[in-house]
Amino acid sequence: MSNSYDRQWPSDAAMDRIWDSTQTAITKQAKTAHRRKVTLIAGVGALALGVTAGAIIIPATQTQLDSTARCYSDQRTESQYSDVALADGQAALNQSGAITNCGAAWAYGNITLGQVHVTDNQQPIAAAPPLGVCLQPNDILAVFPLTSAAGTVLTQEELCQKLSLRAATK
DSSP: OOOTTOOOOOOHHHHHHHHHHHHHHHHHHHHHHHHHHHHHHHHHHHHHHHHHHHHHHHHHHHHHHHTEEEEESSSSTTSOEEEEEOOTTOSOOOHHHHHHHHHHHHHTTSEETTEEOOOOOSSOOSOOOOEEEEEOTTSOEEEEESBOTTOOBOOHHHHHHHTTOEEOOO
């Protein structure tokens, strides 16, 4: 007669299977945890690299925006243009500085109405036409002649409005 309290113990083969399945489950959890840890470390590293790169690139780009102006040869943003930059030691290019620098490009023959030229003139050859300044969507100062190739004369406000640009206040 068997007693209901008699238990049968698993065989050695069954114990080996239980042991192997337990070890497999533990190994899977450990691998998953390791993968998560590696992914997290890689993500944090990539984020740190991106923040560092952004901290370096963004100020350089802002400095470039503050130190350049685009001198157009006609009252159209599609016209030829030449970029001018700050003279050494200037903090930022303002409206009058942009007009001065673009005026020099006109005076030395680098820009004529409707065209941009490459010249190596050492002396001014002409007077610059009246110039107006607008602000492009990327915040670069844009300098245009107030008289067009067709002979149309505009005020600075009319010019900026015609070109759908903001009037420069810098």
